[in-house]
Amino acid sequence: xxxxxxxxxxxxxxxxxxxxxxxxxxxxxxxxxxxxxxxxxxxxxxxxxxxxxxxxxxxxxxxxxxxxxxxxxxxxxxxxxxxxxxxxxxxxxxxxxxxxxxxxxxxxxxxxxxxxxxxxxxxxxxxxxxxxxxxxxxxxxxxxxxxxxxxxxxxxxxxxxxxxxxxxxxxxxxxxxxxxxxxxxxxxxxxxxxxxxxxxxxxxxxxxxxxxxxxxxxxxxxxxxxxxxxxxxxxxxxxxxxxxxxxxxxxxxxxxxxxxxxxxxxxxxxxxxxxxxxxxxxxxxxxxxxxxxxxxxxxxxxxxxxxxxxxxxxxxxxxxxxxxxxxxxxxxxxxxxxxxxxxxxxxxxxxxxxxxxxxxxxxxxxx
Numbered sequence: 001x002x003x004x005x006x007x008x009x010x011x012x013x014x015x016x017x018x019x020x021x022x023x024x025x026x027x028x029x030x031x032x033x034x035x036x037x038x039x040x041x042x043x044x045x046x047x048x049x050x051x052x053x054x055x056x057x058x059x060x061x062x063x064x065x066x067x068x069x070x071x072x073x074x075x076x077x078x079x080x081x082x083x084x085x086x087x088x089x090x091x092x093x094x095x096x097x098x099x100x101x102x103x104x105x106x107x108x109x110x111x112x113x114x115x116x117x118x119x120x121x122x123x124x125x126x127x128x129x130x131x132x133x134x135x136x137x138x139x140x141x142x143x144x145x146x147x148x149x150x151x152x153x154x155x156x157x158x159x160x161x162x163x164x165x166x167x168x169x170x171x172x173x174x175x176x177x178x179x180x181x182x183x184x185x186x187x188x189x190x191x192x193x194x195x196x197x198x199x200x201x202x203x204x205x206x207x208x209x210x211x212x213x214x215x216x217x218x219x220x221x222x223x224x225x226x227x228x229x230x231x232x233x234x235x236x237x238x239x240x241x242x243x244x245x246x247x248x249x250x251x252x253x254x255x256x257x258x259x260x261x262x263x264x265x266x267x268x269x270x271x272x273x274x275x276x277x278x279x280x281x282x283x284x285x286x287x288x289x290x291x292x293x294x295x296x297x298x299x300x301x302x303x304x305x306x307x308x309x310x311x312x313x314x315x316x317x318x319x320x321x322x323x324x325x326x327x328x329x330x331x332x333x334x335x336x337x338x339x340x341x342x343x344x345x346x347x348x349x350x351x352x353x354x355x356x357x358x359x360x361x362x363x364x365x366x367x
Contacts, residue, residue, distance in 0.1 A: 004048040016046040016098035021107030024062040028052040034265040037257035065109035066142035102126035124174035132197040136161040148187030158200030181242030202234040202279040216356040217344040254353030288360040299335040308351040340364035
């Protein structure tokens with residue numbers, strides 16, 4: 001176990017904890033560098049814990065998510081990771097309502113196991129190129145999962161999770177799924193099956209998601225969110241074109257950039273660690289203010305972002321809409337079409353750093 005504790009943390013209050021699980025052929029140090037979690041922790045004040053697989057357990061350093069003894073609660077590797085979390089909670093000022101887990105590949109699959117086995121521990125998890133809980137309990141089914149051949153109904157997938165804690169009636173962790181559409185190691189079908197499993201766990205239809213194409217104005221990224229009855233995004237699914245078995249990053253020195261290129265990371269102009277922190281609720285995201293629901297062809301609807309005097313702003317609205325900018329550029333007035341659409345804005349500051357605000361998806365409904 002490796003633990004990152006930012007310098008100067010306020011010891012009088014409790015802080016969030018993020019558990020980061022590396023993939024095969026990785027270690028704690030490499031995954032820390034590629035993801036950039038330590039940088040965000042230093043800036044925003046939370047702990048980051050890195051369990052590391054022993055070569056003695058697996059020569060390729062894979063967490064053994066496909067072994068029965070590591071899947072069932074309070075056994076094997078899942079128990080070891082849980083004991084690490086318990087140690088941190090016992091010895092540091094941790095906010096136990098804000099414990100998160102994330103992982104890539106084998107680490108992602110183990111992250112799903114942790115969420116299923118210990119739902120009371122984790123607030124949310126981010127799964128990069130992972131697979132559903134109990135997709136395999138031995139090597140042969142694991143190979144079938146790699147090729148996307150393990151397909152089940154949402155109800156069947158969901159029952160696997162619920163069977164681990166039959167007397168548990170609390171809420172389950174929220175889940176953020178990242179899947180490259182060109183992943184040649186973990187077939188993209190696994191992302192769909194994972195979505196089916198956890199929408200069922202949360203009691204949400206797999207067909208009820210809000211889909212945003214070209215998220216952040218990036219044509220490579222599709223974001224689908226599934227909201228529960230309270231209005232909370234319980235399942236978020238990022239599908240990324242032209243991405244293989246890699247972590248999407250955006251290297252650079254600007255505050256909204258991060259991650260390092262490597263064997264399992266790729267520059268997609270998308271710092272996924274930062275957007276994971278937004279979706280976790282660790283960091284407050286920048287927001288476009290304005291109405292998400294409008295009437296068909298409603299005119300004069302204002303949208304805005306905070307004004308920074310030395311920044312310039314570039315807005316993007318559906319092609320068949322008309323819009324007007326204010327003098328400072330941070331406010332836009334839109335005359336909508338009959339269907340609604342996406343609003344995007346990028347802010348470029350005096351240091352030539354560009355911030356893409358999360359896309360605002362606007363729906364036009366009948367009057």
